[in-house]
Amino acid sequence: MSENIIDADQLxxxxxxxxxxxxxxxxCDDISHTxxxxxxxxxxxxxxxYEKEIFKIIKKLIISHLESxxxxxxxxxxxxxxxxxxxxxKLIFKYLSERxxxxxxxxxxxxINFLKYYSLDTLIVEMTRYSIPQIKEADxxxxxxxxxxxxxxxxVKTQDQLDEVQPTIDFxxxxxxxxxxxxxxxxxxxxxxxxxxxxxxxxxxxxxxxIASIRxxxxxxKDETEISLAHQELEDAQNERLELREEKAKLTKLKIxxxxxxxxxxxxxxxxxxxxxxxxxxxxIQQNESxxxxxxxxxxxxxxxxxxxx
Numbered sequence: 001m002s003e004n005i006i007d008a009d010q011l012x013x014x015x016x017x018x019x020x021x022x023x024x025x026x027x028c029d030d031i032s033h034t035x036x037x038x039x040x041x042x043x044x045x046x047x048x049x050y051e052k053e054i055f056k057i058i059k060k061l062i063i064s065h066l067e068s069x070x071x072x073x074x075x076x077x078x079x080x081x082x083x084x085x086x087x088x089x090k091l092i093f094k095y096l097s098e099r100x101x102x103x104x105x106x107x108x109x110x111x112i113n114f115l116k117y118y119s120l121d122t123l124i125v126e127m128t129r130y131s132i133p134q135i136k137e138a139d140x141x142x143x144x145x146x147x148x149x150x151x152x153x154x155x156v157k158t159q160d161q162l163d164e165v166q167p168t169i170d171f172x173x174x175x176x177x178x179x180x181x182x183x184x185x186x187x188x189x190x191x192x193x194x195x196x197x198x199x200x201x202x203x204x205x206x207x208x209x210x211i212a213s214i215r216x217x218x219x220x221x222k223d224e225t226e227i228s229l230a231h232q233e234l235e236d237a238q239n240e241r242l243e244l245r246e247e248k249a250k251l252t253k254l255k256i257x258x259x260x261x262x263x264x265x266x267x268x269x270x271x272x273x274x275x276x277x278x279x280x281x282x283x284x285i286q287q288n289e290s291x292x293x294x295x296x297x298x299x300x301x302x303x304x305x306x307x308x309x310x
Contacts, residue, residue: 105156
């Protein structure tokens with residue numbers, strides 16, 4: 001796009017052509033990851049610098065992504081970085097707050113020191129008194145590092161344990177599902193086959209009895225017409241017997257083999273054991289989720305705010 005004037009329609013068109021919801025999620029997550037790595041792990045950003053520079057830092061990271069992904073002029077990249085920033089402002093800070101909370105849970109001292117700032121009520125800078133943003137929702141409690149620590153260590157570490165085992169759960173669920181046939185478990189499927197098998201056995205017994213009866217009648221029949229009819233009836237009964245045997249063979253093949261049943265049972269046992277193990281962890285998450293979300297929402301609000309002169 002080389003036009004001198006870049007309007008909102010061009011930005012909308014470029015966005016719709018190149019950015020799906022998944023790509024935006026990935027971009028915002030990547031931005032938050034870079035900020036944490038660069039400014040909270042490899043170095044320690046102070047709160048004054050953060051308040052002054054964070055919006056610029058985010059826009060520069062967006063521009064860097066655009067430069068590496070598209071062949072657009074700098075003027076466009078700058079304008080589009082603002083477009084992305086405004087459109088997904090909350091999402092970026094959502095990811096940033098989640099990563100900061102995780103660092104607190106794992107005792108990152110740089111982050112802990114950074115968040116202590118929000119426990120202050122006021123701060124005097126060059127003879128001017130400022131009110132400090134609080135980690136507090138409008139209708140919720142005010143959080144500080146001490147009150148956050150217990151919740152975050154419990155919630156984040158427990159969630160990480162659940163996330164760690166989730167690939168195994170996914171694998172087991174997929175493996176178990178592969179044994180299902182027409183929505184039926186292996187046991188249900190085999191039970192249905194057995195039922196059909198039993199019904200077929202009854203039909204086969206009746207057919208066998210019918211063939212024996214016809215053969216007995218052929219011994220005593222004298223009339224040629226009756227004998228001919230009996231022979232035809234016998235042939236029909238014998239053909240039916242062949243069809244019934246073929247059907248029985250098909251049913252036998254439909255039944256899930258014992259070694260496959262053992263495989264299925266093994267997967268189910270593993271799955272049940274994991275579910276039993278993670279049940280108390282899920283309860284911990286449930287018990288702390290409200291507080292965790294309260295902290296996150298309050299932290300997002302604090303992270304996008306700045307101190308105000310009183």
